[in-house]
Each structure stands twice: as C-alpha cells, then as structure tokens.
Amino acid sequence: MITKYVSMTEDNIDAKAIEDAGEILKAGGLVAFPTETVYGLGGDALNPKSSMKIYAAKGRPSDNPLIVHICRLEDTERIAASVPESYYKLAKAFWPGPMTIILNKSDIVPIETTGGLGTVAIRFPSNRIAHALIEAGGGFIAAPSANRSGRPSPTLAKYCREDLDGRVEMIIDGGQVAIGVESSIIDLTEERPVILRPGYITEEMFDNVLGNVDIDRTIIAPDSKIKPKAPGMKYRHYAPKGDLKIVAGPQGKVVDYINKAVAEASEKGEKTGIICTDETRALYRADSIKSAGTRTDEESIAKELFRVLREFDDEQVTVMYSESFDKSGIGMAVMNRLMKAAGQQVIDLSK
Numbered sequence: 001m002i003t004k005y006v007s008m009t010e011d012n013i014d015a016k017a018i019e020d021a022g023e024i025l026k027a028g029g030l031v032a033f034p035t036e037t038v039y040g041l042g043g044d045a046l047n048p049k050s051s052m053k054i055y056a057a058k059g060r061p062s063d064n065p066l067i068v069h070i071c072r073l074e075d076t077e078r079i080a081a082s083v084p085e086s087y088y089k090l091a092k093a094f095w096p097g098p099m100t101i102i103l104n105k106s107d108i109v110p111i112e113t114t115g116g117l118g119t120v121a122i123r124f125p126s127n128r129i130a131h132a133l134i135e136a137g138g139g140f141i142a143a144p145s146a147n148r149s150g151r152p153s154p155t156l157a158k159y160c161r162e163d164l165d166g167r168v169e170m171i172i173d174g175g176q177v178a179i180g181v182e183s184s185i186i187d188l189t190e191e192r193p194v195i196l197r198p199g200y201i202t203e204e205m206f207d208n209v210l211g212n213v214d215i216d217r218t219i220i221a222p223d224s225k226i227k228p229k230a231p232g233m234k235y236r237h238y239a240p241k242g243d244l245k246i247v248a249g250p251q252g253k254v255v256d257y258i259n260k261a262v263a264e265a266s267e268k269g270e271k272t273g274i275i276c277t278d279e280t281r282a283l284y285r286a287d288s289i290k291s292a293g294t295r296t297d298e299e300s301i302a303k304e305l306f307r308v309l310r311e312f313d314d315e316q317v318t319v320m321y322s323e324s325f326d327k328s329g330i331g332m333a334v335m336n337r338l339m340k341a342a343g344q345q346v347i348d349l350s351k
Helices: 015-026 048-058 073-079 085-094 128-136 157-164 203-210 251-267 298-314 331-341
Strands: 004-007 031-033 040-044 067-069 099-104 119-123 170-173 184-187 194-197 243-248 272-276 288-291 319-323 346-348
Touching: 004 015, 004 157, 015 031, 015 040, 015 128, 015 170, 031 128, 031 157, 040 048, 040 128, 073 119, 085 099, 085 203, 157 170, 243 251, 243 331, 251 272, 251 319, 272 298, 288 298, 298 331
Parallel strands: 004 170, 031 170, 067 119, 099 184, 243 319, 243 346, 272 288, 272 319
Antiparallel strands: 031 040, 099 119, 184 194
C-alpha cells in the first residue's frame, strides 16, 4: 500500500484533501489525522471491517476498545442505547474537547469497534481538521492513537509516518498537537461516574460538573482475562525502545541517584537519556538530557512528554531515567502515561 501525505492547518483546511480522506473512510480505508490531544488513526466506526483494519495496522489487541469520534452532539442518540442527563452536562462543559464518555452502545455499533463490549466510548474533538474529516467520513470515526501498539503516541505527523507508512491510505499533517496526552475518559454506565483514564480534563473539573466522581485506580495485569472498558487500561503503552525507569523522592536524592545510575550505564556502553524539567536540567550528565517543561506549568510537561520519548528513540538511547511528577491535576495524566512507558518501574527514594 502507498500512503498519501497531505498537509494543512486548522486555519487553512484543504477541502479537496478532506473530501478525498472522507471517501477513503467511506470505502473502508484508514486515515491518520490530528486532534487536539494526539494524532488519531481513523476508520468508519460503523464498519466492522474498518475497525479490524485499525487493529491490524496498529498491531493492537482486538479486545482494546476504540473511541468513536463524532462531530454533532445529536448523533450520540444513534450510537448509544440511552443517554443520561449527566452526559449532556459534561458535553456542555467540555465539548468539543479532550474528553471521552462511555455509554451503553446501540445495535448499530459493531462489537469489533467496542472490543467485544456492550459499551461505546464517544468523543467530540475540538480540532477543526478532525471535525471536518469526521463530517466528510460519515459522522462516526473510530480512532485510537495513530501509532504502532505500545509505542509513544504521536504528537507530530512524522511519527505517524514512522509507524504507519504503507499501512494506511492517508496521513494528514496538521502540525504539532495542542495538548499532547490522550483524552480523559469517564464511564457513565455505572451507578456513579468513574474516571478510567486521566487527561486534560481533571478529577476536579469533573467534580465541579457532576459532584464527586470515582477514579479507577486498579492496574490490570497484562495477562488478565478482564476486558478493558477503555483504551490503555490493560496493555503496556507509550513505551520507548530503550529501558525507562522513574525515580521519585527529594530533588537532591533523585539527581544524585540518576547521575550515578547513568554513569554506571555509560561505562557498560549504553547510550543514556534523562527526562527532567527546566529547573533541574543543568544538574544532570548524560548522552541526552531532555526537559519536558517546567514544574510551574504541568501542561507544558503533558504536551512534550511523548515527543521526548520519541526523540530518545530517534537518538537510539538504550537506558533512560525520568524524574517523577506531581500526581494531581493534569500531572495525574502525565504520571499515568510515564508509568506505562516505564512498565511500572519506579525507584522511590522518599522512604
């Protein structure tokens, strides 16, 4: 398969390219495209063959549900069996935007799209290129992140190309995404709303709209027989090619530990990398030192995290250490992704 590449911006959308992309989707093909969170790999959500193509292109387990992207709120009633009042409250507060809501699905949504579940994950993105594509493709686009399964999610189109060239019909380059981590996911099918994946929309923000919400804090082991209700709950995600460990604790201890560990790895011939912040960058020594942003702006860290992991791969870094980050607000999303990227490898120096 030859992958076609097109470029555009939200302020200057290429109508002909969007029309062509829509025809690809309607014919059962796949298109990678930008959203405000990360790049998505889109297929017709109501076509089971399209969903199976997404799983094949990504090398993704078929019990890992796909998110259905919409461009009109009223279309929810076609793909959901019932729509609670809480759904509309959240939609009014956060859509279009980086939030995914889980409802019980209607019969028109194939189980191939939902990973065999009776629920459907729904998102209304704010990126104007994504909105135009969803509309051109028929209104219901299933789209996980546009990367090979397990790899860091792409925040630039070049990483979609690296993972998916020759596997999909088209890649739309819309520049760097605005947020950098996937959407927050909240489940409304239980008696009490449950956050299944942290993201830009934080627990506090959900609380302000719905009252108290729960957070699913369980970790499902890779060999679990439990079916995940949301993407990213079961399998290792966001992993760089090298070995990544997180070091938590007082700053002085963390810096000393990482510098010592990196020096030992270098002596063994490893190429080393460190993920830190603007505040600590000058304190480290390694082959590659990357700041993910500043601790005074957790959003900057969320935006740059996947880019940093991808750049380590570009540089063929084999051993990486990362500072730990705040676990509140959007920092919870950062740590969620970082923990999965590290395979839960954490060295805690706080004790």
